[in-house]
Amino acid sequence: MHETARIGARHEALHGETRHLVFTRLPALVAHLSSRHVPVPELAHLAFAGTEVEQTHRAALEQVAQAVAAERDRVDEAAQAVMRGATTVTQAQSYQLQSKIDTMQHRYNDPDIARDLLELDQLNEQNLRRIQATGVLCGAWPGLTRSDSHLGDVVIGAQSRVRGYHRIQVTSQLDAPVAVVARAVEPIAITVAELLANAVHHSHGTLSVDVSLHQAESGACIVIDDVGVGMHQDEVEFATRLLSGQHAVLLTELGDPPRAGFATIGRLVRQFGFAVSIDKPAPYGGVRAVVFIPGHLLTLLDDQTQPMSAMAPLPRHTPQPSHPHRRVVENSTATPDALPQRRHTPQPSHPHRPVVENSTATPDALPQRRRRQPQPAPSTRSAVPEEQAPTPEETQATWSAFQAGTESGRAAAHIHHHEGNSR
Template sequence: MTSDIPEAAFWIVAAAASIALVLLVRQQRVVVAAKRRQAVLEAELRARDDEVGHLAGVRLPAMLESSNRQGESAPRLLRAELSGTPFAQNVQKMTDLFIQSSESAQKRADQSAKAALKASMRALQGLSNEQQLAISEMQNAHDDPQVLHDLLEIDHMNSQFGRRAQAIAILCGSWPGRQRAAAPLVDVIRGATSRIRDYQRVQVQAQVDSAVISRAVEPVVLAVAELLDNAARHSQPNTTVQVSLQPAHNGVSMVIDDAGVGLHGREIQRAAALLSGRHQVDVGRLGDPPQFGFAVIGLLAARYGFGVSVDTQSPYGGVRAVVFLPSALLAPVDADEAAGRTSPPAVASQPPQVTHHTWSEDLADTAHRLPRRRRRAVASLSPTVTQPEPSPVAARSASDAATMLGAFSRGTRAGRGSTPDAEGMADE
């Protein structure tokens, strides 16, 4: 009996040791699993911390920046393993709210800026019109060649000032504001040329016997003027800006070639986006200083139904801008007017007439070719004479042209004094 006690104790101890071993192995497994779980949780926590830091330091600023630059996408999640998790979904909700609030704030700011600019440009346009009337009265009152020459220069500068104010006002929601008669395409180019600073560098190489319909004349003139000004400002002053007209089966294209620095990569994409007119333009996103040209052109093109592109290189290494006018915006040139027209000079010299003004824009036939004003009634009272084929002549000096303008002014004043009805006809 006593001999069985050690054996029983042995088995008890062995059983206890086995149980302890099993418990120890199980505990070890639990510890390992806990450590793994802890490592996973720590990694997830670090990933979330990194993602929150990436959201605050990179994604949100990039989203704000991308909203200011059309066509750019914002960065995605930093940690791909978080995709599809509740955390990632909550982050996405935060970014959506941020974008919505940012766009709402930008929209309110843009509306406020446009309202302020629109009111300011209206006031400036009014001052420009008043100044134009004063210049016209001075041109009628003076016949001194030097005074007339100076008035022509002031007149030209005022036309540039008026174009700038008109373009900004249109971008802010205004309409062009001028109603013109249908005008031949060459006259449209001449009118656009008369509104830029470097008008002497513009050369028109071809013409087409088509006219722009009345409602589209002023928008096309303004769009072409912006393109010509852009081409001249971004090219060397000793180069020319070539303008040609290309007929097509469903319209006519105005092709403008410069020898400037050209556009590349992202600049072409941004220009195409602005010229398409499909996106709402925020005046606060046009650079510093703001570049209004392409935005105004795109708005006019979308509103009136013509197309503009600048994605082709010119033969001179610069930019080729193409303005396509569909047949819906074109009309045939009046036969009588076409018969009396002569071939255009190398530099554009006469824009279309304004139907609701008594003054029509023109360029003096001088070496400087600055714009001047003339009474439409005087032109209408002149007898119709068939002009012979022009022969090459030397360019008149500015003083000679001013002397001729002085004599013309004295003659017209004398004519108005002897024929009072003519003045009444001009003011109708």
């Protein structure tokens, strides 16, 4: 009788443990896979610890976890494929609309029409930015191929895609006309636009967002400071995880509606090899975002043959032009609300002509672009082979030579300084 009672009690405990597995532990496991803070309970009867029962139940939990994760990944990949196809079509239509608006901007000279067209242009830019970011998040190509572009032009182009662009102040601390190589221009523009949109959105409408360009020892940096509400520590940690590009992110992890900006940047970081970080608090109490562009994604452009656009910030030590009207931005009478010119319009036929040319403005009207007449090519051009885009190795060599020259100059200045003090 005693043995029978013992067997009956064990059978009852096993039955209870199985019910605990089915109705408590498995639902908690599924919730835990979506929200890591949800704990998964342990055994209900500690007498089964270390036994075959515990091993069997743990194996069942692992099998369910693997099946749920595999199904979740399959569904997410299918959703990304659908979104990728939809954004490709919509993005192409937005580019067509952008081209038509651009044509109309050059056709009509009436200031009121020009203002309305520029507002439509800017609204289309915002819409295109969201479509483009969603497509990149779902594995699509950024969508544009550019030529090498000045870093200042890339940032100004990103600024034009953001609502509240007039609150963004861009300055340059660069010592040379640093540029981004062609393959990284659009990814960095998308990244900067997402960071600027985030900074503007989380700052009061009367506050500005400061952007500065800096030269680093092994590359260049874009520093974005806002004076907004800031971020909690757990938000900073989650953002850092997304921005690293080292972790797979599911669409369902981005909230409803999805906050895809940091996840999009993380995918671009992983694909193109630059880095993005955020710090809190920023010098003014908000958030500081830093985009570091390594030397192999940078090059130097001759500002005489391929000048920066009129709206881009000048490098810190660039010699001032002798002609007082060489750069329109220095004597522009445009209003503060004038829209930045678009940076991803089709490239003009001349390889060294800036996108924004002969911009003029009056106190009561927005700047209007004027297209120059095509210049005849030099007669010797046919005898010169077509210039090839530099390879990554050539770009790296150019940047390394520039860095070496900078270090040599600093060393010479340091020696000269000490010799002067010794005298």
